[in-house]
Amino acid sequence: MAALAASAAAAPPAPVGIGIEGVHKSFGAVHALVDINIGVRAGEFLALIGPSGCGKTTLLKSIAGLIPIDSGRITVGERVVTGPGPECSVVFQDFALMPWATVQHNVEFGLLLRGVPAKERAETARRAIAKVGLGGSFEYAYPSQLSGGMQQRVGLARALAVNPQVLLMDEPFASIDEQTRRVFQDDLLRLWSAERKTVVLVTHSMEEAIYLSDRVVVLSPRPGRVHQVLDVPLPRPRESGDVRATADFARMVDGLWQVLRKLQ
Amino acid sequence: MISPDLGGTPPARLPREAFVALAVLAALWETLARLSPALGIPAFAVPSLVRIGEALTKITPLDVAVTLARVLGALAASFALGVAGAVVMYLSQTADRYAKPIVRLLMAVPVVSWILFAILWFRWVEFRIGFVLVVVCAPVFLIDILDAMKGVSRELREMVRSFRPTRVQFFVKLMLPATLPAILTSWKINLSLAIRVVTIAELVGAVTGIGHQLAVAQELFSVANVFAWTLVLVVLLFALEAAVNWLEHRLLRWRT
Known part of the structure; x- marks a missing residue:
């Protein structure tokens, strides 16, 4: 896995940004997402976090074109999402x-x-x-x-x-033990550093969100709204050093926890 | 594309206990046959193993082949209809809602009623037998395959959809392999069903086939012949099931 980048023969395509504008989604009488507005920069690593049932996965699958939205607009690069497109690949939880x-x-x-x-x-x-x-x-x-x-x-x-230009990951480490998860996270960061794909990661783990991403979007409980967007200014590459042991990392995780705690 | 060490276990063979149980049953039968006059049972009612063996030597392969052809032909047609119906009902909830009560109704009609309908409606004997077999087996295939398709996990379906498949790709690359275990199980169920149904259908209408030979044996009061033809039917069913088991072992080795 250390030779992630070296083994890549095909040139990675240029990453594209994602635009999410005024997105609403309901399942019958249940409002899952309300007025979601997020811009994901090309090549950015963005994490979505929030309480269970806040619509993180629904939003991710809407970006993938697997769940149609009721109103608003999602664009991946230049393409308006109306269904699955060639730019995106999804990594599923199970x-x-x-x-x-x-x-x-x-x-x-x-x-x-x-x-x-x-x-x-x-x-x-x-x-x-x-x-x-x-x-x-x-x-x-x-x-x-x-x-x-x-x-x-x-x-x-x-x-x-x-x-793909965009990697959509739905709690990819949720079913994996802690040790394997940490190794996998480092491997993912190396891969992302080498290929610079745009990544949207849904996670329940505050440490994971801070460790991996450039920004963390916190969604509120149902109906899901964008509650707060946190920048993660930790230096990269994070996988080669022991970022998790730094005071900045601990402070940022605690800051995220303070935000999430108010949403409980 | 599978490494040798990843092969599955071989298909189950008849265990020693089964041989012992069958030998004990045969011995009990032979004892009963020898004691039947003393017990007041007519000798023809409990033929000895020798007489059954003699009857087996007179089995006409043509009748076996005809019954086998009827079963396999009707099952192939039933499977094709079942798959087509299941795909349509999977794709259209409206079709599902309207067709399912009809399918359930067809499944609830007794086989004897279908045979009587066939005799009353159709003149050609082969069509009568084929009709009865298809109307009994096709709904079973349909329901089994439809249930299996609906049981394919949402994540797998979404994974496949994320790669933008054509409708044909969706069914061939996902639904077919995902439902293959259920399809093979349905074949086993329908083989057993078809063997029983074809016998009854041949009893009342045909001039060839195992069912017809059973009717002849009954008219002649030849219990030995009834036994012999019944044994042929049982062996035929076991052989067909073994063929499906072999296929299952080959195609589903990933489960072992």
Whole structure:
């Protein structure tokens, strides 16, 4: 995994920004999102955090085009989102791996649907698998033969294989143990430093939000509104030093906690 | 594309206990056959294993082949109809709401009623048998496959949608492999169902097939022949189930 950047053969596409303007979304009588306005800069790492049920995942899936919004506008680059687009890849909380397919075939999946020839598909998938640190003996394993952390790496490799400009991550570390999570977070930061994709991360973890992101958007309890946007001015690269042990990190996590505590 | 060490366990074989149980059953039967005159039971009612064996040597392969062809042909047609119906009902909630009561109604009609309807409605014997088999088996396929499709996890469906599949890709690349375990289970259920239904259908209308031979044996009071043809039916069902099990082992090795 240390050679994340070095193994990238295909040039990463230029990142694009995301515009979220006046977005409303209801499920029947339940208002999930109300007047959401967020601008995500190209190449930015943005975290969405808030109490359970505040609409974080709904907003992420709306950006992905998987959930239609009731009103407002979401743009990814120049494209107004009306459905899933080629710029975005999603990493799902419970991995969403196909249990009947090997790691290699899972990672190839997006390319297969795009009609990429078999040889090119296999090569690209192998590179993506290597990028996330699973190369070698795991290509032909089935998801059930992997640990949770490994399965999520496969999910990330699948998202990366299609070379997206935007990576949308829905609590990707929620089902992973603490040690694996920290290693994975560092790996993700290295990957992001190398490829500079625009990343939107939904998380419940304050430490994770501060450690990974440039800005943290705090959503209020249902109906979800943008309560506050916090800048994270911690220096980068964070993965090579022990940022978590610094006083600034602790102060920022505490600051985020003070904001979230008032929302409980 | 699977490394050798990842292969699954082989399909289950008949355990020793099953052989022992069958041998005990055969021994009990033979004892009953020998004691039947002393017990006041007519000798023809409980034929000895030798007589059943003799009847087995007179089995006509053509009748077995005809019944097998009817079962497999009707099941193939039922499967095609079941899949088509399930896809339409999955895609359209309106179709689902209107069609489901009809499908449930069809499933509630007794097989004997379908046979009587077939005799009253159709003249051609093969069509009668095919009709009865399809009308009994297709709804089972439909409901099983539809339930399996609806059971595919939301995350998997969203994952596939995020890559913008065509409708054909959605069904071929996701729904087909995701529902394959349910499809194979449905085939096993329908094989058993079809073997039983075809026998009854052949009893009342056909001039060939195992059901017809059973009717002939009954007219001749030949219990040995009834036993022999019944054994053939049971072995036929086991063989077909073994074929599906083999297929299941090949296609679903990821589950082991």
